[in-house]
Amino acid sequence: xxxxxxxxxxxxxxxxxxxxxxCTYSVSGNPYLFWYVQYPNRGLQFLLKYIxxxxxxKGSYGFEAEFNKSQTSFHLKKPxxxxxxxxxxxxxxxxxxxxxxxVTFGTGTKLQVIP
Amino acid sequence: xxxxxxxxxxxxxxxxQRVTLRCSPRSGDLSVYWYQQSLDQGLQxxxxxxxxxxxxxxxxxxxxxxxxxxxxxSELNLSxxxxxxxxxxxxxxxxxxxxxxxxxxxxxxxxxx
Numbered sequence: 304x305x306x307x308x309x310x311x312x313x314x315x316x317x318x319x320x321x322x323x324x325x326c327t328y329s330v331s332g333n334p335y336l337f338w339y340v341q342y343p344n345r346g347l348q349f350l351l352k353y354i355x356x357x358x359x360x361k362g363s364y365g366f367e368a369e370f371n372k373s374q375t376s377f378h379l380k381k382p383x384x385x386x387x388x389x390x391x392x393x394x395x396x397x398x399x400x401x402x403x404x405x406v407t408f409g410t411g412t413k414l415q416v417i418p
Numbered sequence: 419x420x421x422x423x424x425x426x427x428x429x430x431x432x433x434x435q436r437v438t439l440r441c442s443p444r445s446g447d448l449s450v451y452w453y454q455q456s457l458d459q460g461l462q463x464x465x466x467x468x469x470x471x472x473x474x475x476x477x478x479x480x481x482x483x484x485x486x487x488x489x490x491x492s493e494l495n496l497s498x499x500x501x502x503x504x505x506x507x508x509x510x511x512x513x514x515x516x517x518x519x520x521x522x523x524x525x526x527x528x529x530x531x
Contacts, residue, residue, distance in 0.1 A: 335518075337519065339522075345524060345525075346420060346422070346508055346510075346522030346523050346524050346525055347461075347508070347510075347520075347522040348420070348522070349519040349520065349521065352518070352519055393461065397516070397517055397518075399474075403473065403474055404474070404516050404517060405463060405466075405474050405476060405517065406451075406463060406517040406520070407463070408460065408461040408463070409460075410460045411460060411461070
């Protein structure tokens, strides 16, 4: 079955420290992977995506994600966390065959950056 | 601002009633997606329309239906509402028929009492 897992409900990190939000996936074929962020009372915002090519993908607001095929992971990272990064983060995978594809979102990870 | 608009922002209604949620996609986007976000179910994909045609279906209940009009705006109709339908309903849009990066609206918060 196609799925994406975010093993941590919440991640706490001190401001200025590096952060990692984990995501693993299970999909047949080559995965298309995404990260989105949701601030309180707002819709989701696209951060970055991996389709093919370089395993390190750079996105908005200084975030990057590393695609690891052998570990079926796509962890979100940032070298130095800001308090304003505190939000809910969703990993998503695109799956399907032929011309009809769908996106499945993970359950979300709440990132809390402590001043 | 994503460019996707949703109305209304809030909706309070009673069980058994029917409501319509409206979405206007970003200019130039032909795909519209509907999602339901609740505390216990997370973010659930409901349905996608592309250029007026149903493209993909997710966990959409039979009591729910959607359509996309020639001007590309979309409506999600929820009928015979139950308490468990209380949730945030998001619309998103993207350019093409396949779900690439999506642009989300601010959502409609539905409360069923």
